[in-house]
Amino acid sequence: MAGLRIYVPGDAAAVACGxxxxxxxxxxxxxxxxxxxxxxxxxxxxxxxxxxxxxxVTDKGRIAYGPVEMDDLxxxxxxxxxxxxxxxxxxxxxxxxxxxxxxxxxxxxxxxxVDPHSLDEYLxxxxxxxxxxxxxxxxxxxxxxxxxxxxxxGGAGFPTGIKWKTVADAQADRKYIVCNADEGDSGxxxxxxxxxxxxxxxxxxxxxxxxxxxxxxxxxxxxxxYPHAIAVMNxxxxxxxxxxxxxxxxxxxxxxxxxxxxxxxxxxVCGEETALLESLEGRRGQVRAKPPLPxxxxxxxxxxxxxNVLSLASVPVIMDRGAAYYKxxxxxxxxxxxxxxxxxxxxYGGLFETAFGITLGELVDDIGGGTxxxxxxxxxxxxxxxxxxxxxxxxxxxxxxxAFAGRDGLIxxxxxxxxxxxxxxxxxARFAMEFCAVESCGKCTPCRIGSTRGVETIxxxxxxxxxxxxxxxxxxxxxxxKFGSLCALGGFTPYPVMSAxxxxxxxxxxxxxxxxxx
Amino acid sequence: xxxxxxxxxxxxxxxRSHEGREGALLPILHDIQEAFGYVPEPAEPMIAEALSLSRxxxxxVVTFYHDFRREPAGRHVLKVCRAEACQAxxxxxxxxxxxxxxxxxxxxxxxxxxxxxxxxxxxxxCSVSPAAMLDGRIVGRLDEKKIDKLMAETA
Ligand SMILES: Cc1cc2nc3c(=O)[nH]c(=O)nc-3n(C[C@H](O)[C@H](O)[C@H](O)COP(=O)(O)O)c2cc1C
Ligand code: FES
Numbered sequence: 001m002a003g004l005r006i007y008v009p010g011d012a013a014a015v016a017c018g019x020x021x022x023x024x025x026x027x028x029x030x031x032x033x034x035x036x037x038x039x040x041x042x043x044x045x046x047x048x049x050x051x052x053x054x055x056x057v058t059d060k061g062r063i064a065y066g067p068v069e070m071d072d073l074x075x076x077x078x079x080x081x082x083x084x085x086x087x088x089x090x091x092x093x094x095x096x097x098x099x100x101x102x103x104x105x106x107x108x109x110x111x112x113x114v115d116p117h118s119l120d121e122y123l124x125x126x127x128x129x130x131x132x133x134x135x136x137x138x139x140x141x142x143x144x145x146x147x148x149x150x151x152x153x154g155g156a157g158f159p160t161g162i163k164w165k166t167v168a169d170a171q172a173d174r175k176y177i178v179c180n181a182d183e184g185d186s187g188x189x190x191x192x193x194x195x196x197x198x199x200x201x202x203x204x205x206x207x208x209x210x211x212x213x214x215x216x217x218x219x220x221x222x223x224x225x226y227p228h229a230i231a232v233m234n235x236x237x238x239x240x241x242x243x244x245x246x247x248x249x250x251x252x253x254x255x256x257x258x259x260x261x262x263x264x265x266x267x268x269v270c271g272e273e274t275a276l277l278e279s280l281e282g283r284r285g286q287v288r289a290k291p292p293l294p295x296x297x298x299x300x301x302x303x304x305x306x307x308n309v310l311s312l313a314s315v316p317v318i319m320d321r322g323a324a325y326y327k328x329x330x331x332x333x334x335x336x337x338x339x340x341x342x343x344x345x346x347x348y349g350g351l352f353e354t355a356f357g358i359t360l361g362e363l364v365d366d367i368g369g370g371t372x373x374x375x376x377x378x379x380x381x382x383x384x385x386x387x388x389x390x391x392x393x394x395x396x397x398x399x400x401x402x403a404f405a406g407r408d409g410l411i412x413x414x415x416x417x418x419x420x421x422x423x424x425x426x427x428x429a430r431f432a433m434e435f436c437a438v439e440s441c442g443k444c445t446p447c448r449i450g451s452t453r454g455v456e457t458i459x460x461x462x463x464x465x466x467x468x469x470x471x472x473x474x475x476x477x478x479x480x481x482k483f484g485s486l487c488a489l490g491g492f493t494p495y496p497v498m499s500a501x502x503x504x505x506x507x508x509x510x511x512x513x514x515x516x517x518x
Numbered sequence: 519x520x521x522x523x524x525x526x527x528x529x530x531x532x533x534r535s536h537e538g539r540e541g542a543l544l545p546i547l548h549d550i551q552e553a554f555g556y557v558p559e560p561a562e563p564m565i566a567e568a569l570s571l572s573r574x575x576x577x578x579v580v581t582f583y584h585d586f587r588r589e590p591a592g593r594h595v596l597k598v599c600r601a602e603a604c605q606a607x608x609x610x611x612x613x614x615x616x617x618x619x620x621x622x623x624x625x626x627x628x629x630x631x632x633x634x635x636x637x638x639x640x641x642x643x644c645s646v647s648p649a650a651m652l653d654g655r656i657v658g659r660l661d662e663k664k665i666d667k668l669m670a671e672t673a
Contacts, residue, residue: 016643016658048645186601189642224585225641227654263548265583268639282543282569284582300540342645344606349645381602417644419606431605435639
């Protein structure tokens with residue numbers, strides 16, 4: 001009998017729940033039973049409440065078990081040996097699980113399925129097909145990406161094709177592709193999952209971008225909080241180089257392209273594109289005034305495409321299956337699919353990729369299963385620390401750039417963070433201001449000073465000090481920050497603050513006992 | 519974690535290994551910190567000279583980024599996520615518990631040099647929150663028992 005093939009995710013979410021220990025404990029169990037095993041550290045399928053979710057290859061396909069803790073490992077292992085037999089933790093065939101079955105996985109097609117360290121597996125699962133089509137018609141790449149309707153997944157939602165065209169049209173001796181893998185938003189982890197679970201798709205996307213605009217060098221700027229992603233990306237880049245997919249001649253073509261990983265240093269604002277470029281150049285991560293756009297004068301003053309991980313990782317499937325195929329998913333001006341991240345106080349947290357248009361309520365109640373504390377959902381913050389808090393009353397909002405904007409919110413990088421009814425929205429508003437104060441790059445006053453004043457003002461409101469006057473001050477401050485800040489850090493902090501105030505005014509009323517104490 | 523004591527030779531070697539690299543400052547600082555556990559002040563003029571920067575520029579970069587330390591951390595570094603998804607999952611209570619049990623505030627090192635407690639704003643583990651990182655090892659689904667175990671490891 002050939003060895004048993006067992007998948008134990010190496011994704012950080014699985015590792016944080018004990019996957020490394022599980023992977024180490026399997027060989028001794030196998031030795032005791034005299035069975036040969038091969039352990040593959042795959043990415044995560046995205047059903048994070050089941051992590052560590054182990055899978056065994058059987059003649060019925062892959063059978064999953066999870067969440068597997070050390071105490072259950074031995075019995076799970078025996079069920080695996082028995083051909084994927086019954087067990088209280090048996091999930092069954094992952095693809096049949098409703099959480100995965102309801103998804104449309106284009107960007108995440110391979111994540112959790114393939115071995116992220118294996119280029120052969122990548123190729124066997126349609127990897128580099130997009131690049132081959134791109135190489136067959138390099139001049140057509142920008143048009144295809146534009147036609148697909150792909151918009152930046154990093155937050156601003158700018159059409160990717162238009163950005164690429166600007167850089168393609170720019171004249172310069174050198175151009176750059178920069179991948180923004182700073183993923184600082186709380187509630188988001190899709191970039192991390194792709195880098196850890198399917199790194200070659202990002203490499204392929206960046207390579208196609210390079211060919212499209214005439215850039216020969218790429219950087220992936222990864223936040224330092226992601227050591228696992230950094231390791232997998234470095235490994236994959238090395239493999240791609242050795243196999244001739246990166247280097248002086250990409251896949252035997254006349255195009256050269258190389259990629260290097262650079263590591264951030266714990267500054268949220270470095271996710272802002274111009275601050276990121278400053279950081280890459282070796283400076284403080286201070287936001288640059290625009291214009292000039294990075295597309296004209298970016299890294300080291302050269303025309304630069306800067307895109308989020310998911311934007312770039314969506315390009316290979318667009319090139320492979322065609323722009324029309326991708327564009328067919330979605331609604332309105334939000335085309336294709338979005339890898340939505342379900343997080344916080346949610347029963348079924350994880351990654352849910354689906355066409356735009358699904359409602360917030362479906363995501364939170366149906367897919368996410370409500371809170372794990374079993375208490376009612378009070379608020380949902382969508383789009384990271386700069387995103388608005390939505391009450392249940394707005395659960396009919398479809399996941400769509402314009403629909404969220406129309407309700408004074410944003411989808412940002414598509415993180416959905418759920419809070420139950422114990423949440424204090426004044427505290428959340430205060431945190432938003434505090435976070436802005438801590439992370440402000442300091443270049444513009446509305447952001448730097450406004451946020452500090454914001455914290456003080458909210459404190460006064462909840463203490464009951466001239467609440468009406470201070471509420472007016474807070475609203476005023478938010479306006480100043482919104483319209484006077486250099487970038488969206490100061491500019492969007494008013495979203496969480498004002499949404500908390502608008503939808504949950506009762507939380508800003510001072511507690512009676514506090515008043516009595518005064 | 520064991521780090522080397524300050525050595526100008528080691529620093530010079532690190533700096534030299536980045537020669538010719540575009541935008542080498544952050545990679546150099548990361549390597550310096552990995553070697554010594556912090557960015558010793560005498561490294562700053564050396565880096566400045568190698569990169570043709572002013573000392574003030576290098577210093578400005580070191581102080582801008584939360585990651586770079588200007589003095590050695592405790593023997594253990596416990597980073598607890600303080601961001602929204604972890605707050606939503608009960609992280610604030612655990613964070614307060616850390617301060618109380620370790621006897622330090624966030625951003626501080628215990629007097630005996632045993633542990634540094636730091637806030638971190640998201641570890642990308644928001645679906646298995648609350649989360650923390652002890653000496654580079656990540657742990658999710660924290661509850662009181664788990665966080666107590668982590669703290670015990672710093673003893
Ligand atoms: C404070 C701040 C933080 C940001 N953080 C990120 C980030 O972590 N990742 C990201 O892709 N974009 C981030 N952005 C958005 C980028 O500025 C930029 O819009 C994006 O990298 C463009 O790529 P895209 O068009 O593919 O989305 C941030 C913006 C601001 C203002
Ligand atoms: S918010 Fe704590 S890990 Fe993301």
